[in-house]
Amino acid sequence: MSTTPITTPAASAAVKPVKTNHIGLQILDYRGSKSTLCAGCGHNSVSERITEAFFDMGIQPERVMKMSGIGCSSKSPAYFMSRSFSFNGVHGRMPAVATGALLANKTMRSIGLSGDGDTASIGMGQFIHLLRRNVPMIYIVEDNGVYGLTKGQFSATADLGSRLKNGVVNELPAIDICALAIQIGATFVGRSFSGDKKQLSAMLKAAVAHKGTVLLDVISPCVTFNDHEGSTKSYKYMQAHEEEVGEVGFVPHFEDLTIDYDHDTTTDVALHDGSHMRLRKIHAAYAPTDKVQALKLLMETHAKGEVLTGVFYVDTTRPDFSTLLNTVDEPLATLPESRTRPSREVLAEIMADHV
């Protein structure tokens, strides 16, 4: 017989300690509104992973800006971290709004949610300039190869030969967002799959620790318009064709870095906030600081019909855009008038120059 005292379920819940992160907040403090996306949508899993990553990393929600464009993916900032400030802008133009917000307040963190249409078609111009500037933010493309809100047209990341539900075959080559990001200047580039909880979580936490543009292309199947036979962005296709380039391990800055690793098979990357990312080689040719090698691997695996995932490229040395601009340490937004309006004497001096 058990000697355990009999308790009511309510009392037991009261006794059980609520898990808090290292700044004393609960996971509830990171939750968003109820999702209105389709049941089973990959985007909902991504929202979950983001919620957990920011909780685990102990980031104050009020220090985060959630940015997005237009589309199913761009709705998703409403479904995580309601205590963070959110801006759902216009189609394909999230990069400009996000950059502007960071110019105003460089002390904030920023996470952008976009889709393959929002990024790789209408937003391509702004996207590549965000990458080029190395704007310090996490930019996630929830990539499903179709336009969801307009009911299932191909996007520019749809693979050549992939088929829509109605039988239409895509005859144009796919844009590889990761290859583009590596070439243009993002300093942290990876691909994951909304169904790969372990990998996506580790990558998101590493992304939080990085200062510079983090581009994560997350294959996130559209259960309504692109999850059928003939799609290369379906759950089934990903389960059969995902090929990890390397295993992503993450040790946050507030934990002891005691775990030893094999230097021959694992690359340790010290991230800006003091955290470490441990990239264990799975693919023989994997070299996460070599742009050319990363591009070669991406092209080779794509040619074989495989979907390469993992962290492809990291550069922790290139300064981010906020650093390049060399602005004062405080947010420009709230500088006092004494520092933004020059004196009466300055105006008099300038006027004298024009006499």
Next chain:
Amino acid sequence: MITSDLEVQAQTTSASASSAKRIVNDLSIQVATVNGSGSQSANTVLLRSIFHMGVPVSGKNLFPSNIAGLPTWFTIRASKDGWVARKADIDLLIAMNGESAREDVLSLAPGAVVIYDEPLKLNELRTDLTFYPVPFDQLTAATGAEVKLRKLVKNMVYVGVAAQLLSIKMEAVEATVRKQFAKKVKAAELNLSAVRAGYDFAAATLTKQDPYLIEAMHATDGKIIIDGNSSAALGAMFAGVTVVPWYPITPSTSVVEDLIDYMKEYRVEADGKASFAVVQVEDELAAIGMVLGAGWAGARAMTATSGPGISLMAEFAGLGYFAEIPGVIFNVQRTGPSTGLPTRTSQADLAFTAGLSHGDTKHVLLLPGSVKECYQSVIDAFDLAEQLQTPVFILSDLDLGMNNWMSEPFEYPEKPLNRGKVLNAQQLEELGGFARYQDVDGDGIAYRTLPGTDHPLAAYFTRGTGHNEKALYSERPADYENNLLRLSRKFETARTMVPKPILEGTGKESVGIIAFGSSDFAVEESRDQLAREISLATDYLRIRAFPFTQEVAEFVATHDHIYVVEQNRDAQMLNLLKVDLDPVEAIKLHSVLHFNGLPLDARTVTTAIAALEGAR
């Protein structure tokens, strides 16, 4: 190019008759050169020398959309009466460009004066003009300037010739050159030797045969000379601007380039860090997108642009209006449609900007009419944008923006920055939260928070989609309608806050004139012409903002016949007025339009109004 509106003149009257009379401090000079030849500094010296003599003056550059090799004209108008609008007739032509010389000479009115490069033999073209041939190349070579500098120095020679013929004092020219080249002593000396070469040549060789003279007066004491774009840049700096994303486009480019110069000088702190961020971006969509992102996050953000840029900004302008985000967009208007004439002036973006974007959108516009107002309007626009939480557009134009104007010195802003209704963490704690789009004060303006405000109830979701008072997504018909109605109330609040129009005249005349922006210079002069030539007394209302303040309707109500003068084809201001006015009042409005790309001149206005008055 014929920059005067005159037809080519018949060669009838004789030039000799003019030698006896004296025309003092009242002439227009046109310098015809090739663009890229570096004539700008010479023209500025000539302009500023006249200014230094105390004579009211203005300068306009009529230039092609080209880097080098095409004809360009600089016109200077000196006027003892203070009229500084473009004057269509040219009194003195300095013909340095063989390409355009023939057409330039043929388009002059009888009695005009021509200083020309001797080998062009322009004196053979007409007998009713005064010609002064000058061997510019020989005079330039005699200065000893290096061959590569001669093209530039040659321009200073005509400054000397013109100065001597007009009896502009050499001391005035010398002081101007030394000031202009203050940081380059060697260049100053070289340029001065060229000026003297021209001056001495004229004194020794040319016999004064024309009536035009510049004599010292004191009408420029305490005044400055500046262009509108530079003035706008100063306004931005003294408005406390911190974020400036921009895309270069003629004729607005110098707004930001001048701003960069000023900010580097006056807004870099002791540790070398900047209290501003200027970013050259990929296009105008990004420029306004960053303005809105920065405005949302609490910064004073601004961009400057021109026609095609405004077109590209349309979608974001609607987002700014509907999501209620402050920002300032400074539009230096040029002609359209499409690329139009990128280096010619216009007021044709007015109607488009007033309703920029799809859906029920309307914007606050400021309409500066002088360089001083270019400065002041940016300061006003930032306060308005943050108080009203909306993008504010300023409509300048190329004539105001890129040309040199005399002005009273600018005034230091006495009012502190008004950052609008922003709640901080402590206020949120006291209030127990807030609803982002709730009209608490009845003025249509709700309270906002800034990202980073350290309170669990500070955050809200900003969106361009339908939303309720709590900023939550909503498709409820009542929520959408209420939001749009509140935005309309906010626009009515704006009506009471924007700069009021300026009334000139007794206010009791039956005939009124309405104008805005750079048309002011020509309208002021035209009123004088109308009074003198056809004894028509007029009242004049210069509108300075949209939405229109109540003074506009009152002006229309108290006048019988009103001429709306504007620089566009389709009477855009008149049509905006019609929307606002009682239809019975609106029939009093009549259009005077000018849209050939050249700055408006008084004669055009006078001729049009005189004809319409005659037809009444």
